[in-house]
Every structure is written in structure tokens, then in C-alpha cells.
Amino acid sequence: MNLNLRKAILSNISDNDQSQLEATIVDAIQNGEEKMLPGLGVLFELIWNQSDEQDKQEMLEALEQGVKQAGS
Template sequence: MNNLDLRQAIVRRVQNKSGEELTDVIESSIGHDEKTLPGLGVLFEMIWKSSDASEQSRMVQSLYNELNGTEAAPPSPS
């Protein structure tokens, strides 16, 4: 299965689910079997692509804080 097929399969799996069902998919994937990581990556990719620059910056800030255990601003992008 190539990457495009994997992305399509993941999208098909969650398409037409309610907000509650999507939340369950995400929460049941976090911290569990590593096989779920590609699915979370595809979902994140979809969110990233549909986000404006300020939302992307907020996500990067949150990730930076998680990785560094701080609330400090991350370095500016180069």
C-alpha cells in the first residue's frame, strides 16, 4: 500500500463521523499502539493544511511547550 492509499484509507475511516466519534478516535489512538500514529499524522496534516498562520503558530507554540516543558515562546522560524 503506498502513502496515498494509506491517507485515503485513513480519511475514509473517519469520514462522516460525528464530532464525538472523531474525539473518540483521537483519544483512543493517543498513547496506545504505534500503529495508530500514521492515522493521527494524517489527521494532523488535514488540520494543519486548513489552519491559518496564527493557528499554525499556536500549534507550534503548544508543541514547543510540550517538548520543552515551558511556557516560553519558541525561537522565531528562520
């Protein structure tokens, strides 16, 4: 069985508005379930691809700080 996970995730959220997308992200983070990680990865990929270099730099700085805090 060949399942394209990215395509399935995008299909599931294709009609979502901003509030629905936010609810999806918040729910995935709050539940902390491993099965939600691929979906968050796809969402992050969409954000990254739509961002300019300054936005990417800001995300990387936030990510670096988050990694440092999580490692403490």
C-alpha cells in the same frame, strides 16, 4: 500491493462527527500503539491545512512546549 494509507484513513473517518473524531484521537493517544501514529498524522495534516497562520503559530508553540516537557 500498493496501499494508499492516507486515503484508507480518510475513508475510515469520512462520516465521523466531532464526537467520533475526538474519541478516535483520545483512543489513539491513550492506547499509545505505534500503529495509530499514521492515523494521527493524517488527522494533524487535515487540521494544519484548515488552519490560518495564527492557529498554526499557536500549534507550533504548544508543540514546542510539549517536546520540551517530553524531553525532561
